[in-house]
Amino acid sequence: MxxxxxxxxxxxxxxxxxxxxxxxxxxxxxxxxxSQPSNVPSTLTQTIRLSSQAREQYRTLVAAPGEPYVERTDLLRAAPRAGRTADRRSLGYLGHLSDIHIIDAQSPGRLEPLIPVSESFIDASRPQDTMTVQVLAQMVASVERAKYSPLTGEPMSTVLNTGDSADSRNNLELGWCIDVLDGGNVTPNSGRPGEYQGVQTWPEADYVFHPDDPDLNEFGARGFPRLPGVLTAAVDQVVESVGLPVPWYAVYGNHDTLFMGNIAVETQLQTWAIGDRKAALWPATMRMMASWWGTNSSMFTQLVNSIRARAEFASGVHTVTANPQRKLFDQLGFMQAHLDSPATPGPVGHGFSQQNVTTGQTWWQADVSPWLRVFGLDTCNQVVGADGAVPQDQFDWLEAGLAQAAAENKIAIVCSHHNSYTLENVAEPAIGPSQRLIHADEFVAMLGRYPQVVAWVNGHTHINTITPHPTTDGGGFWEITTASCVDYPQQQQTIEIVDNRDGTISLFTTCLDHDSPAEWRSGDYSQAGLGSLSRELAANAWQFQPIPRIGSLLDRNCELLMRAPFxxxxxxxxxxxxxxxxxxxxxxxxxxxxxxxxxx
The missing domain is CATH 1.10.8 (Helicase, Ruva Protein; domain 3)
Structure with a gap:
């Protein structure tokens, strides 16, 4: 035409x-x-890798050669046309963020002492906890620099955030995240100015990294560096963000829904989170109670009551600065916080509307161009467990929406927090209404019935992963899972939809490192320096199995070919x-x- x-x-x-x-x-x-390809920093031109392959010792990071696009034809029955590059046109260039995990590292509600109790709570503390705001600001800077496509030069239109904006359902964490995405200054100190108050300075908390004295535990034996003053420097720093260059949309993650991403919030925990007592150690008897936690959330009430009763006498309980702004938000609070954010870069509500708040519906749809419709889902379980599912009412809503999109010749992207490997949660409320939960196989099959679905974008596992979902008629869609901002490699990505004008389209995925030096310079506690240090610490946090999280070459910079949806x-x-x-x-x-x- x-x-x-x-x-x-x-x-x-x-x-x-x-x-x-x-x-x-x-x-x-x-x-x-x-339009010409833009010369923007991305992993096409430079990657960041470990300085050595040695095991069980601390390794720095270095710049490495870039990675070109890898052609993937899993969904095509024939070889792609060789001359397609001369005829292609861009139909949408988007950013994809996920698993940002902003952390208020001083909150009494973080409950780091659960780490020795169970591996399920290992993410209650990471060596780089105090630096998440700096990392996000530097990632936003990378998205800003990539606002014109490195492939076609076309302008970015939209950014999708697929959940886990906050780490502990903390109101401050969510606010800091939104402020950084919108653009502005954030000082990530929820306690006393000029001081870090938390487990990383308390010697008895021998299960976490102590940057002032890493030799207190295994971190020192593994070569983690001494970083005097870094905790206070990180929380007291005024972090500046340029803000995302385009409108952005958000969905819920399990950490935005359940406390620590695993359990329902109860009144006692709300009180604990805004109070002035923070535990470094818990009695051994508490461990038994915590083991019951996974199957009966009411046991947490008993756990809190027992600890509060002993707080004045138990070792390892510290007095910290209380802050009512650390209150734990609920589902409506999550949506309202997005509605309360500035009109620029927009859109107002970032996918959520006042009707969502009024009705309690936590999912949405939006046309981000005249031909591209995005469906934002809430796959989070409200009862217990990190993994998710799709409730029947939401499943029916999405299927009806996809049918409507097909009738209107709209390309469709579905975004959610959970992916096909983690859409298996079966937990239902013990009391009150419930509905059937849809899991991965049925959900994937439904998406496959609608050819206009080109991609399902998500996160949750903190691993770069690209999965083809073919259908028997030669169609199908691509599932694109990005890594996180908190764990190595601390990468996010862009996605471009390209019409090859031969009956096929290509989705180009491009990984972005945050805008911090590949190599951290000792003593550099600047904003970019702390971003660099955070990535280095994350690469060495052996408990989190950091290296596989980068994914394979087939999961990073790729050209994902498929049949055109119409x-x-x-x-x-x-x-x-x-x-x-x-x-x-x-x-x-x-x-x-x-x-x-x-x-x-």
């Missing part, structure tokens, strides 16, 4: 320029220039030009190019 006429092009340019207070002439000049010639060149004008104008206005300059 035809492109815009000159008159229509000028009218489109004028409208887009007016919407973002730009000079029409300069916007027209930027749009008239042929006749894409129905998306006219004129429509694509109008969308490009809007997205380019947004980015130019953000860059302050209101009366001169052009696209980088």
């Amino acid at each position: 035809s492109a815009l006429s000159r008159r229509a092009f000028l009218a489109t340019t004028a409208a887009s320029a007016a919407a973002f207070s730009l000079s029409p002439e300069f916007l027209a000049a930027a749009l008239a220039a042929p 006749d894409l010639s129905q998306i006219s060149a004129a429509q694509v030009q109008v969308e490009r004008a809007t997205n380019t104008a947004r980015l130019m206005a953000r860059d302050g190019l209101t009366d001169g300059g052009g696209k980088p």
Whole structure:
């Protein structure tokens, strides 16, 4: 179908320029220039790897060669056309964030003493806990730098955040995350200014990394460095964020739903989280009670009562600065926090509307372009357990929405927190209404019935993973799982949908490292330096099996080919030009190019 006429092009340019207070002439000049791949930092040009392959000793990180796109044809029955690169056009360039895990490392509600009790609670403390805000800010900077596609040069339109924004359902954690994504300054200190109060400075907490004296436990034997003053430097730092360059959308993760991502929140825990007592050790009798926790959440009430009764007399209980802002948010609070965020970069609510708050519906759909519809799901279990499922009502809603998208010739992307490896939670409430839970096999089969579904994007496992889901008729879709900001490799990604104009499309996935030096320089406690140090510590945190989390070459920078979801010639060149004008104008206005300059 035809492109815009000159008159229509000028009218489109004028409208887009007016919407973002730009000079029409300069916007027209930027749009008239042929799109070229942007020379942005990404893992296409440089990767970050361990300095050695030695085991059970501390290793630094170094810059390594980039990784080109790997062609994957799992969903095609024939070899792709060799000349497709000359004819392709971009139909959408998006960012994908997941498992950000902002941590208030000083909160009394974190309950790090559970780590020796059970491996299930190992993520109650990581060596890099105090640096999550810095890492997110540096990741946002990377997304900002990648706002034009490294493949086609097309402007980014949307970012999808697939859950676990907060680590402990802490109101401050969620607020810090939203503020960094929107752009602004955050000081991640929930306690007393100029001081870190937490287990990483208390010698009796021998199960965590002590940066002032790593020789207190196994961390020193493994070569973890001495980092005097780093804890206070991290929590007291004013972290500056440029903010995401485009509108972003969010869904729930299990850490946004259950405490520590595993158990329901009870009144006693709410009180504990905002109080002034924080435990470093728990009596051995508490371990038995904690073992019952996984099957009966009411036991947590007894656990808290027992510990509170002994708090004045038990060793390892410290007085810390109380903070009512550490309160634990609920489902409605999560949505309201997104509705309360600034209008820019938008959209208001980031997928959630006031109707969601009113009805309690925790899922949404949004058209991020005239031909691309995104469905945001809530796969989190409300009862117990880190893994998820799709409730029947949400499953029915999604299937009806996909049928409608098919009737309207919309490309569909489904986003959720859980992936097909973890969509198996069977827990239901013991009292009150319940409904059938849909698990991975049935969910994947349903998505496969709708050819316009090109991708299911998610997270949860903190591992770069790309999984094809073929159908018997030669179709199918790609499942794209990104790593996390908290565990190594601390990578996120971009996804670009490209029409090859031969009856196929390609999804290009590009991994992004956060904008911090590959090699940490000793003593560098700057914002970028702490980001670099966090990644290095994460790479050495043996308890989390860090190295496999990077995935294989087939899980990182890839061209994922598949059959086109419908006749894409129905998306006219004129429509694509109008969308490009809007997205380019947004980015130019953000860059302050209101009366001169052009696209980088």
